[in-house]
Structure formats: C-alpha cells, structure tokens
Amino acid sequence: MTEKPAKLLPPNPTIGVFDSGFGGLTVLRDLLPLIPGARYIYLGDTARLPYGSKSRETIARYAVSSAKFLEEQGADLLCIACNTASALALEDIKQAMPIPVVGVIQPGAEAALATSEASPSTPKSVLVLATTATTQSHAYAQSLNALGLAATEKACPLLVPLVEEGWIDHHVTAEVLRIYLNEAFAEAPNAQTLLLGCTHYPLLQPLIERTLAELNHPMTIIDSAAATAADVAAYFPPNPNGAPATSRFYATDSIEKFQRLGSAFLNQPVSEVHLLDLGG
Missing domain, CATH: 3.40.50.1860 (Rossmann fold)
Known part of the structure; x- marks a missing residue:
C-alpha cells in the first residue's frame, strides 16, 4: 500500500x-x-x-x-x-x-506491479477491464503509469447488468466477454496482466479464465477487490x-x-x- x-x-x-x-x-x-x-x-x-x-x-x-x-x-x-x-x-x-x-484503485495497481516485478520477463503492460465511468476517469491508467506500467483501459458496460441478472456462467455473457477481450487485445496484444477494475467482475473470474484459455491468451488476473x-x-x-x-x-x-x-x-x-x- x-x-x-x-x-x-x-x-x-x-x-x-x-x-x-x-x-x-x-x-x-x-x-x-x-x-x-x-x-x-x-x-x-x-x-x-x-x-x-x-x-x-x-x-x-x-x-x-x-x-x-x-x-x-x-x-x-x-x-x-x-x-x-x-x-x-x-x-x-x-x-x-x-x-x-x-x-480500490491504488491497491489493484500495486498488485499489478507486484506481479510484474515477480516476472521480470513479462511485458510491463496491464489491461484493465472496467465500467465506462471508471475508464473515462483514467484513474487506473494514472495509477499504473505512476508505477511504471503501461495501461490499456477497456470499458465493458454490459458486464455489470449481466452479473446482476445472475448470468455469470451464461453463453450470452461468455460471448459478450469474448467480444470485449478481442477488442482489447487488438489494442494491447502484448498485455499479460489483466486487472479487474470493477467489483462485480470477480464473480466472472472463472468465465474470464475459460475465455482467455479459449482465445489462447493466458494472462495473470488481478482482483482489485482482493x-x-x-x-x-x-x-x-x-x-x-x-x-x-x-x-x-x-x-x-x-x-x-x-x-x-x-x-x-x-x-x-x-x-x-x-x-x-x-x-x-
């Protein structure tokens, strides 16, 4: 901290x-x-x-x-x-x-830094999934940049209502997540750390892990809530x-x-x- x-x-x-x-x-x-x-x-x-x-x-x-x-x-x-x-x-x-x-923002950024320092060979680039309001504030990018990490922020506005609907393992949520991740990877193909920048997203972590495996894009996931x-x-x-x-x-x-x-x-x-x- x-x-x-x-x-x-x-x-x-x-x-x-x-x-x-x-x-x-x-x-x-x-x-x-x-x-x-x-x-x-x-x-x-x-x-x-x-x-x-x-x-x-x-x-x-x-x-x-x-x-x-x-x-x-x-x-x-x-x-x-x-x-x-x-x-x-x-x-x-x-x-x-x-x-x-x-x-919740600084702890998540510092956890991403700790992951980066533990794996010196890993690119120091972080992909942040968050709501539109959080990405527009650029708060995660500012915190990560201040720690020497590159950051790409991806707004995922559909994920919160899907989680609140209870669709945490639904094929619709999986497809929405796949679209968001593919869009993010087009902008940040070398990112190897994924920061969950919304407190709803830990409920989706198992689905996120499966989707990353299906896309053949392994990443270290940082849960900012934890x-x-x-x-x-x-x-x-x-x-x-x-x-x-x-x-x-x-x-x-x-x-x-x-x-x-x-x-x-x-x-x-x-x-x-x-x-x-x-x-x-």
Whole structure:
C-alpha cells in the first residue's frame, strides 16, 4: 500500500465498507476471513446509483454523506469499495474523514506491479477491464503509469447488468466477454496482466479464465477487490483468536433486491438489510 498506516488500529475494529450498490460486497467477502473479530458496516447507496452517470461534484457529495454515516456508526476505518467513487471522490472523502480511508484503485495497481516485478520477463503492460465511468476517469491508467506500467483501459458496460441478472456462467455473457477481450487485445496484444477494475467482475473470474484459455491468451488476473481487502487488513494487528466477524447491512433503496443480489456477491445469506434515508 502506498500510505503505510502510522500505527495499527484496534484488533477488534469497526470497519465501514461503502459502495453505490452491491459490487462492494466482493471486497467485504474477501475481508471477512482476514480480520477475525471485526464488526463490519456495509452501506450500498442503491437509491442514487448508478454513480457513473453523475457529475464528479454530485458523486463526491453522495460519497461523503455515506462516509460520514459510517464514521458516525463508529467506523475505525473506511473502505471505499466503489471504483467510481474511488476514481472521482477519494480525495474529497479523505479530507472529510478523521479516520483512514482506503479505495480500490491504488491497491489493484500495486498488485499489478507486484506481479510484474515477480516476472521480470513479462511485458510491463496491464489491461484493465472496467465500467465506462471508471475508464473515462483514467484513474487506473494514472495509477499504473505512476508505477511504471503501461495501461490499456477497456470499458465493458454490459458486464455489470449481466452479473446482476445472475448470468455469470451464461453463453450470452461468455460471448459478450469474448467480444470485449478481442477488442482489447487488438489494442494491447502484448498485455499479460489483466486487472479487474470493477467489483462485480470477480464473480466472472472463472468465465474470464475459460475465455482467455479459449482465445489462447493466458494472462495473470488481478482482483482489485482482493487487493483492497489485503490493504485494509494491513491496518490491523494479527488477531487469530478473535471471534467471527459480524456484518450489518444498510441500503438506501431496494431492500429485497439487495438481499437477493447481496447473497450472491457475498457468497453467504444476507438475511437482514436496514433501509437508510440519506436524502437527495
């Protein structure tokens, strides 16, 4: 992680996890086994998604209001498990928060760098799959370029709705993915590292791996959700004897949909979701 924690936080912390919707639950899924004894508070701002269609100022306002709610609930650290908010509002959130804030973009970029350094003979070129809003921000390219890595960003706007439809192993999704990858390879034929720049995409990783094999284009896959969870865990001391982590879920709309999709993203039942009104 770029900014090492000045000191470790409590071994049984409260950790706030924020996303505009459901995708950030893949970050929470990776966090749960890493910090035993943690109390997680997850907020999905489902009433105001998609963030990608909003202005930077509006995204920052929404994200900061959500961050403040989590801090008021006792969060010792805030994880922005949202690529759009990380790309466009991370500095606003950090300035508004008295607690550490971790986004998803820098951890993913640094994980790509670690892969590159572990394989010196591999071309230092990274292909980033992300949403249109994230690619238009060029946040991943900027982070990767700053680390000395070339970056090609490919917008894959159909993948999020396909994942939310539950079509994670559907022939339609496979064909859409094949088209996106072929288009990306035409622009970046030498890329050997694939960075999943959307928190929905870890659910597609098995399909991505099969598609890469079928295209005879092997790549090292970087899951930015897993990289972010590892960065968050670095803020806390080891606590192997901690009690199992607990989670409390909030959504600003669509409670039933959150429970249904959330269970798939988290890979365990989301039995109770609390409705929260954060205003306009």
